[in-house]
Amino acid sequence: MNWNWSVIWEYLPRLIDGVWVTLELVFLSGLLGLMLAVPLALMRASGNVWLRILPFSYIFFFRGTPLLVQIFLIYYGSSQFDLIRESALWPILREPYWCAIIAFTLNTAAYSAELIRGAIQAIPKGELEAADAFGMSRVLKIRRIVLPRAFGIVLPAYGNELILMLKSSSLASTITLLDITGAARTIIARTYTPLEIFFAAGMLYLLITAIMIGAFRLIERRLNRYQHYKAPEQVAEVDPRLVD
């Protein structure tokens, strides 16, 4: 077996084109998924049984089936119905790119909704009661207290979810998209150097994962900065020169 470094350098630009597609898929569907997950989580945490049943079955289906099946259901499955083929949605559902975005969005929304629900239920009851005592309406309480607090709590877990999403995004290559994995597969079809190119692709994924972990640490410090807060007196005890 001859390990061939030059083939990696030669095709690296094509792999990097794939990096942009991968990042687009992850961040676009991550954002849309979050927008869908928040109302789902709020419904899931509600006291009304009938309101809980819809998000429950949605989450049950999307967490219980493989993502590959979900992608194929949307990409191939939607063409089975004439109603869809003749509707205004068809130009979107015909494109593998949008099908991948839809599948990833629906999938990540199900997982994130569970995370956010956990975070909502982890908010200390006293804070919600304090909001009630101030006379906040339900909507105001959710907007000012519940959601900001839940985001701080959910962030570490959401970072993990986004990394899982990054890895799942490789499935987009099965419906002809040229993300990192897709680009690697087309390169290999030409050069037949699977080990070298897949190795390079794997390193690119690792690099993105490392950057994402670092970025989430920074955001976490910022969002949960109350945990690191030191009062001026405390700082002055350490060194008076630090307080101005």
Next chain:
Amino acid sequence: MDLLGFGDLLLQGTWVTIKLALASLAFGLLFGLLGAAAKLSGFWPLRALATLYTTLIRGIPELLLVLTIYFGGSMMLMAVAEQFGYTDYIEISAFAAGVAALSIAFGAYSTEVFRGAIQAIPKGQWESAQALGMTPLKTFFRIILPQVWRLALPGLGNLFQVLLKDTALVSVVGLNDLMRQAYVATGSTKQPFTFYMAAALIYLGLTVLATLTTTWLERAADPASRGARA
């Protein structure tokens, strides 16, 4: 289940999926235990190796792993065989490649689960076993491992769910599993939604079954809490 005459095919595929999941689980548990033992060992090269293994595997997509092993594995095996004078072509079956990829991935994640479980056992138990004159190996198998099972079960249950769903990826390299058979049925009936939905529901059934089994095993492994509930 008839499904335009393709019900049997889907059931055959389901059976392949189950076999793939269970075989990968067996090897994955082995890799996980070895990984955890390496991570907790006092010998630093072993620790470094285990850390490299978990970081690397957890950072790359499972699909990439499946593809690498399927397409690159035979090249690697042939290069090794060549050293021993064997020069014929070696081909890796999709099933073998799937088991290898999925168990390596499962092993990387379960390494952390096992490590956490082993570390959760109080040190005093090691010390009392030593006081009774047990060797470290005997302590591990008689005292630690039976408790690790109970502590690791919830984590392992979650990982098995992930594994079960990841088996669908092996269809990409042509294994005749449930996903692939749904694809085949789609080809001749032109009813993709029907068959992928049928496959989705079968996967859903399998994950529900896996959840129920895990819950049952958790109860069986933890008689103390069972008594407390009654």
